Amino acid sequence: MIDEGLFQALRREVLATWPTGQEVSDEAFEYYQRKGDSGVFHQRLQEAKAAGRTLLQPRGGVPLVHLQIELLRHLEQVGTADLLPLTVDSYTRQNRYEEAQRHLERSQQEGVALLNGFPVVNHGVRNSRAVLEAVAAPVQIRHGSPDARLLAEISFAAGYTSFEGGGITYNLPYSARVPLERSVRDWQYVDRLSGYYTERGVVINRESYGALTGIMVPPAIAVAISVFEALLAAEQGVKSITVGYGQNGHIIQDVAAVEVLGTLTQQYLQRFGFHDVDVTTCFHEWMGPFPMTEGRAFGLIGLGALTAALARATKVITKTPHEAYGVPTKEANAQGLLCSRLMVDTMAHQVPLDRAQVAEEARWIAREATAIVEKALELGEGRFDASVVRAFEAGVMDLPFCPSIYAQNKVMPIRDATGAVRYLEHGHLPFDKETLDRNQELIHQRMGAVDTDPLEQIEKDINFFLEAEGFSAVSGGS
Amino acid sequence: MADESVANAPKGRVVTGVIGADVHVVGNRLLAMALERAGFKVINLGVLVSQEEFINAAVESNADALFISSLYGHAELDCEGLREKCIEAGLDDILIYVGGNVALGKQEWSEVEKRFLAMGIDRVFPPRTPPKVGIELLERDLAARKRSKG
Numbered sequence: 001m002i003d004e005g006l007f008q009a010l011r012r013e014v015l016a017t018w019p020t021g022q023e024v025s026d027e028a029f030e031y032y033q034r035k036g037d038s039g040v041f042h043q044r045l046q047e048a049k050a051a052g053r054t055l056l057q058p059r060g061g062v063p064l065v066h067l068q069i070e071l072l073r074h075l076e077q078v079g080t081a082d083l084l085p086l087t088v089d090s091y092t093r094q095n096r097y098e099e100a101q102r103h104l105e106r107s108q109q110e111g112v113a114l115l116n117g118f119p120v121v122n123h124g125v126r127n128s129r130a131v132l133e134a135v136a137a138p139v140q141i142r143h144g145s146p147d148a149r150l151l152a153e154i155s156f157a158a159g160y161t162s163f164e165g166g167g168i169t170y171n172l173p174y175s176a177r178v179p180l181e182r183s184v185r186d187w188q189y190v191d192r193l194s195g196y197y198t199e200r201g202v203v204i205n206r207e208s209y210g211a212l213t214g215i216m217v218p219p220a221i222a223v224a225i226s227v228f229e230a231l232l233a234a235e236q237g238v239k240s241i242t243v244g245y246g247q248n249g250h251i252i253q254d255v256a257a258v259e260v261l262g263t264l265t266q267q268y269l270q271r272f273g274f275h276d277v278d279v280t281t282c283f284h285e286w287m288g289p290f291p292m293t294e295g296r297a298f299g300l301i302g303l304g305a306l307t308a309a310l311a312r313a314t315k316v317i318t319k320t321p322h323e324a325y326g327v328p329t330k331e332a333n334a335q336g337l338l339c340s341r342l343m344v345d346t347m348a349h350q351v352p353l354d355r356a357q358v359a360e361e362a363r364w365i366a367r368e369a370t371a372i373v374e375k376a377l378e379l380g381e382g383r384f385d386a387s388v389v390r391a392f393e394a395g396v397m398d399l400p401f402c403p404s405i406y407a408q409n410k411v412m413p414i415r416d417a418t419g420a421v422r423y424l425e426h427g428h429l430p431f432d433k434e435t436l437d438r439n440q441e442l443i444h445q446r447m448g449a450v451d452t453d454p455l456e457q458i459e460k461d462i463n464f465f466l467e468a469e470g471f472s473a474v475s476g477g478s
Numbered sequence: 479m480a481d482e483s484v485a486n487a488p489k490g491r492v493v494t495g496v497i498g499a500d501v502h503v504v505g506n507r508l509l510a511m512a513l514e515r516a517g518f519k520v521i522n523l524g525v526l527v528s529q530e531e532f533i534n535a536a537v538e539s540n541a542d543a544l545f546i547s548s549l550y551g552h553a554e555l556d557c558e559g560l561r562e563k564c565i566e567a568g569l570d571d572i573l574i575y576v577g578g579n580v581a582l583g584k585q586e587w588s589e590v591e592k593r594f595l596a597m598g599i600d601r602v603f604p605p606r607t608p609p610k611v612g613i614e615l616l617e618r619d620l621a622a623r624k625r626s627k628g
Binding site for chain 2: 176177213215400405412453458
């Protein structure tokens with residue numbers, strides 16, 4: 001855990017980087033007490049987990065307070081969202097507050113959205129709080145920032161009790177040249193700040209962004225990364241952790257992945273003595289290339305929600321029929337929620353799933369993920385932060401289609417004959433012979449049947465759900 | 479990032495990367511892997527690569543070719559003056575291939591190609607060209623260069 005004296009010194013430094021930092025004080029704890037809020041987001045997740053329900057959460061952020069309120073009310077009242085988002089703009093994610101300020105002021109003057117999200121830091125504690133207070137459902141801060149220290153300060157002081165991201169998952173998929181060592185350290189601050197609030201009676205829920213690059217991430221890679229972000233958070237005093245996974249499009253594999261995600265994270269937390277941490281799971285509806293036609297888009301959204309419910313994920317992040325075109329209207333966003341709602345509430349318990357197949361797939365995902373985590377722990381010599389940095393350096397942890405130079409990018413995923421994600425190249429992932437033999441056999445079943453360049457198959461695999469492009473299991477993918 | 483796994487002498491050395499302020503990474507990874515699998519030594523610079531970074535990597539690795547990707551429509555601006563800078567850096571006969579979505583909007587391909595060739599780019603490829611097409615042409619260009627040097 002970060003030393004208290006050092007942490008308070010760092011806080012003064014961070015809060016001085018933009019004027020609204022001065023609005024942060026221990027008044028926040030009085031505010032939480034007045035509201036009777038001891039971590040409402042965490043409570044809602046725990047209730048859902050106990051009841052075996054899957055909660056719905058959309059994405060969404062616009063620059064102005066009244067527009068954000070209008071958006072969230074629509075998502076809550078028309079879209080029936082259980083949990084709400086406050087998605088932060090790209091300038092704030094990169095700590096470019098001056099540019100965010102310029103675009104915010106122009107947006108205010110012209111009454112239009114010139115930022116692709118809500119600039120929490122520029123709005124400060126009071127304005128950000130106004131959004132939260134205008135809706136009934138709890139709101140989470142979602143972004144993509146390698147250094148979210150000030151963003152977390154303003155968010156927690158404003159009353160937001162859930163915060164997405166982590167030193168790995170908000171760096172590697174988003175940045176090309178930010179050292180992992182730095183982002184992991186800056187996120188230890190966010191986790192410590194979460195621990196600081198938790199110790200004072202306000203449980204902050206921390207969520208790892210498990211969808212990562214959103215392009216055929218092999219389940220074991222997502223699981224191993226989540227385990228480390230959970231350990232890094234727990235080490236700083238976080239008591240409510242959500243781990244995530246993005247839909248790959250193969251129901252058995254996706255369900256197995258979510259199950260392993262929850263159990264393995266819990267096991268590793270136990271092993272290192274973090275016995276009082278609550279773990280919940282988040283399933284992201286398909287993050288890859290989205291169909292342009294609404295019918296197909298709704299089909300895919302429904303499949304995602306159904307898979308989430310079958311996997312008993314605590315929550316599902318929904319997509320919209322406008323996904324292929326950019327930022328959706330609030331109406332389209334609500335339609336994606338309603339499509340997901342139908343699946344989650346009425347369909348999932350009617351769909352039988354071959355549990356033996358799920359268990360078999362889960363066994364292999366756990367075996368692969370455990371191999372990665374164990375090797376990384378060995379490299380870290382007892383330190384979680386060093387484990388992560390050294391494991392990525394050595395390629396023992398890796399992420400395909402990653403823009404960052406701090407991942408080796410030696411892993412290349414490919415689908416097998418059934419559409420499940422396997423490895424064409426496993427790079428330096430520390431897998432045993434049985435694991436590699438099984439992988440070879442599975443991809444051979446597909447590739448053996450067709451005499452084509454595997455790299456051309458991968459393009460089809462990425463565009464799995466696109467019109468006229470998609471993967472076909474019957475024809476061996478050709 | 480450079481691949482060290484080519485056991486035998488590589489067929490050639492290629493610097494790959496996505497030029498300019500572009501972060502599209504998928505094609506870059508597939509191309510780099512296709513080159514490696516075809517027996518080339520690849521120095522993959524990834525995304526957000528400047529002209530200077532391409533040239534420095536080419537000088538350091540004594541590269542035979544630059545494979546430049548661009549998907550956001552600004553390739554023409556990003557590649558302007560690259561040939562001249564290569565010559566200044568002593569890379570007199572380095573091959574420069576450019577591919578991806580190199581032009582903004584819908585344009586006649588022959589016109590786009592003409593403009594790139596006039597800038598001193600050796601080959602330019604339209605959207606969705608499979609990696610193997612570029613690799614076959616590279617093998618042919620390298621063989622021709624060997625012959626002409628005798």
